Amino acid sequence: MTKFTDLNLNAKVLKAVVEAGYESPTPIQAGAIPPALEGRDVLGIAQTGTGKTASFTLPMLSLLARGRARARMPRSLVLCPTRELAAQVAENFDTYSKHLKLTKALLIGGVSFKEQDKLIDKGVDVLIATPGRLLDHFERGKLILSDVKVMVVDEADRMLDMGFIPDIERIFGLTPFTRQTLFFSATMAPEIERITNTFLSNPERIEVARQATTSENITQGVVMFKASRKDREATEKRKLLRLLIDAEGEKCTNAIIFCNRKMDVDIVAKSLKKYGYDAAPIHGDLDQSQRTKTLEGFRNGELRFLVASDVAARGLDVPSVSHVFNFDVPSHAEDYVHRIGRTGRAGRDGKAIMICVPRDEKNLEDVERLVQKPIPRLENPLGNAKPDAETAEAPAKKDDKPKRTRSRSRKSDTPPAEKAAETAVETQPKAEPKQDAKPEPVEQPAAAEKTEAAPAPDEQKSSRGGRDDKKSRGGRGRNDKRSGNDNRVVGLGDHTPDFIGLSFRERI
Structure with a gap:
């Protein structure tokens, strides 16, 4: 059985692993660590909970044990989809690098830019970030990625789900072509496979479990x-x-x-x-x-x-x-x-x-x-x-009330016999007033002389502004005032043709 002592890790890193209580690597760790230490690109596919984080953390620390970072130029880069996962990766680096003099910075949202800028300005060996915050720092001119030697993409399929793939492609373009890439994912969607074919060079593929399988325990x-x-x-x-x-x-x-x-x-x-x-x-x-x-x-x-x-x-x-x-x-x-x-x-x-x-x-x-x-x-x-019972009855009572309200508004409580009588009365045609049926001036010329001396009651109403005419005849007084026709014909409505009024005036 393979042990961590067989993986050719840096002595100080190995010491931290033993102190953490680990002796034997998981299958993904045993498969990914040796090619990563050789400087090869790695494509790791394993279900969650199999120890993928240590698969890139341990070889990265062994490779970075020598050398020193320059200001704003991190030596390694780890991309994570969420703040919680990035913070967890940072904790792993703290655990395994406690015997090494390496610096790290965590760039995630929800934290002040000022504190993060201070760390970057001092120079960091390991930069752990979410894609959005990393690009924010880059666009503000606070970060230079031309010295990245090892780049890690963790939970790549989650990056795809969250829409980070365009950001990932851009970040790949900002890093040197000669970098070493460690790419880890639980599933292998077609889009993920396209990225690996584009940005990874002859990677060592380690697949320790069938894609999208669940643990047997x-x-x-x-x-x-x-x-x-x-x-x-x-x-x-x-x-x-x-x-x-x-x-x-x-x-x-x-x-x-x-x-x-x-x-x-x-x-x-x-x-x-x-x-x-x-x-x-x-x-x-x-x-x-x-x-x-x-x-x-x-x-x-x-x-x-x-x-x-x-x-x-x-x-x-x-x-x-x-x-x-x-x-x-x-x-x-x-x-x-x-x-x-x-x-x-x-x-x-x-x-x-x-x-x-x-x-x-x-x-x-x-x-x-x-x-x-x-x-x-x-x-x-x-x-x-x-x-x-209470839950069932309460809504029923609630629903009954609006139904009764609707029935009152739509149906009358009048008995059927009385209702039929009312309907019959309403359907009978209403007789028009006699004064509306025949105009007085035509049949009785004498009334015209009387009109010249004293205005008729209808004309008196019209001269007061036609308020009563508006109510009873739909505002006829206003229309007559516009047309200038004071001798209106009673009973023919608002739209009396002008020629009818003219004929009556000639007779008068």
């Missing part, structure tokens, strides 16, 4: 869940999660609960706290200080449940996670492998339980197709998810 299961009502799905799903946690009992010493959306992370964490579970959220929208504090509490055992988005699914090394609960089926099947890889690490047993609602069944099929085996179905503790 992780017990998996899925609960098929259908809510009693659509509007109760979220509440009942959270209740199901609590029942699953309770069913595990003391076996569940700690757990990571994964949600697809940041909003659900906050809601689930708040719900667990409400029911007495020690839980805290972690996702990309939180402050970096809060994320670091929460993660440290989980690692130290002060926090039992970590409710997380996929920001915590990749590369985080918490060796003693007993359970992983997938509150949602991941949208990307590869994320399932990384999520459940948080448990069952370093040879320990683990358990992964997932909740699947009807709309997620297609995603479940994608996951099973990727891992090439069916995930065992577990019994639903909620049964048929029948709501409690």
Whole structure:
């Protein structure tokens, strides 16, 4: 069996490894370290939790043991997709380089530029960064990458998912062509393969497990869940999660609960706290200080449940996670492998339980197709998810009220006989007033003389501004004032043709 002493590591690095309690390398470490020490490019493909971080950390430190960095010109570069993974890699460097006089800098978001600039100005041997913050420093003229001798890309498939591939290609172009590249990924998507063919030179390919496989010491299961009502799905799903946690009992010493959306992370964490579970959220929208504090509490055992988005699914090394609960089926099947890889690490047993609602069944099929085996179905503790009596009655009463309101507005409470009579009356045509039917001036010329002496009542209303005419005839007074026709014909509406008025005036 291969041991670290057989890998030709630097003596001071080897001493740190032994002090950390490691004797035998994992398969990916045993395969990647020798060619990396020879200066060859390495393409490492292994499932999460197999020790990929030490696969590039140990040979890098051995190669950098000699020499010294210059200001703003790092000698090595490690790219990570998330702040948490970058911080974890930095911790590994601290562990294995404690007997070496090497400097490092961590460039991640959520931290002041000023502090990071101070470290870069002094010169660093190892620069660990996320792609976005690295390019920010470069564009501000604070960083020169022309002296990078070793470049590492960790969790490359996660870089692809997060949209960092254009940034990675740009960073590759900023580093020397003669650099050594160590490229690690859990899965090998076509886009990742294109990058390796472009930027790696005759790499040594180490694949210690079939792509997208899950560890054999992780017990998996899925609960098929259908809510009693659509509007109760979220509440009942959270209740199901609590029942699953309770069913595990003391076996569940700690757990990571994964949600697809940041909003659900906050809601689930708040719900667990409400029911007495020690839980805290972690996702990309939180402050970096809060994320670091929460993660440290989980690692130290002060926090039992970590409710997380996929920001915590990749590369985080918490060796003693007993359970992983997938509150949602991941949208990307590869994320399932990384999520459940948080448990069952370093040879320990683990358990992964997932909740699947009807709309997620297609995603479940994608996951099973990727891992090439069916995930065992577990019994639903909620049964048929029948709501409690109080829960069922309350919404029913709520819904009745608007129905009665609608019935009042649309239907009358009048008895059918009276209603029929009212309908008959309404359908009868209304007789027009006699004065509207026949104009007075035509049949009685004498009335005209009377009109010249004293205006008729209708004309008096019109002379007062036509307010009454507007109400009764739809504003006829205003139209007559515009046309200048004071001798209106009663009963013919607002649109009386002018020639009718003219004929009447000639007769008068």
